[in-house]
Amino acid sequence: MRLLTHNMLASNIKGVTNGFPLRIEVEKAIEKQVDFNPEFLKNMFTKIHWKALVDASRIMGFAELPEEADSSMLESDDFLRNFHHALLELHLEEGALVCPETGRRFPVNKGIPNMLLHEDEV
Amino acid sequence: MNFRTAQIRLVSSHPEVYEPCDDSFALVDALLADRTNLVQHQPTLCMEVGCGSGYVITSLALILGKESVGAHFIATDINPHAVRVTQETLEAHGVHAELISTDIALGLEQRLAGSVDVMVVNPPYVPTPEDEVGCEGIVSAWAGGENGRVVIDRILPIADNLLSEKGWLYMVTLAANNPIQICRTMREKGYASRIVLQRSTEEESLHIIKFWRDSDI
Numbered sequence: 243m244r245l246l247t248h249n250m251l252a253s254n255i256k257g258v259t260n261g262f263p264l265r266i267e268v269e270k271a272i273e274k275q276v277d278f279n280p281e282f283l284k285n286m287f288t289k290i291h292w293k294a295l296v297d298a299s300r301i302m303g304f305a306e307l308p309e310e311a312d313s314s315m316l317e318s319d320d321f322l323r324n325f326h327h328a329l330l331e332l333h334l335e336e337g338a339l340v341c342p343e344t345g346r347r348f349p350v351n352k353g354i355p356n357m358l359l360h361e362d363e364v
Numbered sequence: 365m366n367f368r369t370a371q372i373r374l375v376s377s378h379p380e381v382y383e384p385c386d387d388s389f390a391l392v393d394a395l396l397a398d399r400t401n402l403v404q405h406q407p408t409l410c411m412e413v414g415c416g417s418g419y420v421i422t423s424l425a426l427i428l429g430k431e432s433v434g435a436h437f438i439a440t441d442i443n444p445h446a447v448r449v450t451q452e453t454l455e456a457h458g459v460h461a462e463l464i465s466t467d468i469a470l471g472l473e474q475r476l477a478g479s480v481d482v483m484v485v486n487p488p489y490v491p492t493p494e495d496e497v498g499c500e501g502i503v504s505a506w507a508g509g510e511n512g513r514v515v516i517d518r519i520l521p522i523a524d525n526l527l528s529e530k531g532w533l534y535m536v537t538l539a540a541n542n543p544i545q546i547c548r549t550m551r552e553k554g555y556a557s558r559i560v561l562q563r564s565t566e567e568e569s570l571h572i573i574k575f576w577r578d579s580d581i
């Protein structure tokens with residue numbers, strides 16, 4: 243699971259009002275190289291919750307993202323490279339995503355998060 | 365590797381996962397026929413709901429040309445075996461999609477709203493008794509309840525929420541699902557539609573419908 247996916251996932255348990263961002267529990271993180279595509283990053287930038295990405299990348303052991311970002315930074319190659327790495331190259335392979343409100347764990351196995359709810363959570 | 369679509373011999377399988385069938389081939393043929401438009405559309409986010417073996421999302425990724433055009437792919441399935449099989453199928457073709465085991469798009473609806481540029485769905489569309497819908501195992505791959513519409517009718521409003529302003533939805537339906545009525549429902553939400561492919565097999569009459577937002581509606 244890329245951090246892009248983490249940035250797009252929220253806990254949807256019945257009654258939860260603020261299920262984002264999910265807290266990451268890392269058992270195994272890996273890196274996979276992805277072709278650098280500035281256009282894609284520019285298109286994605288406005289959709290990304292920046293603080294969630296910064297915090298998630300730190301938990302995954304990458305601390306190069308600035309605390310705050312605005313679109314003028316997209317001119318900087320360094321910034322884009324770090325954004326690219328955090329968003330697409332860091333993978334949560336084994337671990338869990340934890341609902342910030344209820345503590346419910348959504349397991350991540352072989353890089354795939356399981357967001358399926360039990361009957362009493364729907 | 366330079367395939368036009370997913371290769372059957374490279375598609376992974378599992379006893380509880382739907383194998384590519386006439387409906388899967390019809391959907392991929394419709395995407396291939398629309399290839400020029402898809403490439404020009406320059407989608408940023410593409411998504412498949414109910415990816416099964418991964419045949420369709422892998423083909424879509426190949427049609428849009430790996431990562432080079434800058435599209436990102438997401439696929440979901442309610443069957444956890446299916447997402448794993450999809451992962452193997454993607455890897456065998458050297459393409460990537462992010463996979464999530466979930467019910468339609470549960471967990472994604474809040475943050476992904478208004479962001480999906482291309483959505484493809486080959487839903488469980490076969491008319492069956494209601495209690496077969498969503499049950500565990502392979503039956504939920506096709507069981508669509510009354511008129512085969514139970515899952516389709518849950519997917520449509522979610523697709524409407526997830527699709528971007530320029531978003532397109534390609535969906536497989538059966539004559540028994542009443543595709544004209546599905547188009548009417550989507551029209552009420554502001555979508556134009558076209559049946560882009562129609563194919564009758566020995567068992568079923570398949571319609572692939574393409575939907576897009578139309579400000580004149």
Ligand SMILES: C[S@@+](CC[C@H](N)C(=O)[O-])C[C@H]1O[C@@H](n2cnc3c(N)ncnc32)[C@H](O)[C@@H]1O
Binds near residue numbers: 415416418
């Ligand atoms: C007809 S099969 C299509 C599989 C594959 N996309 C293809 O075309 O070969 C339908 C798929 O939808 C999945 N599915 C059924 N209900 C679902 C739901 N509520 N949410 C997500 N996926 C679902 C099934 O597990 C199955 O893999």
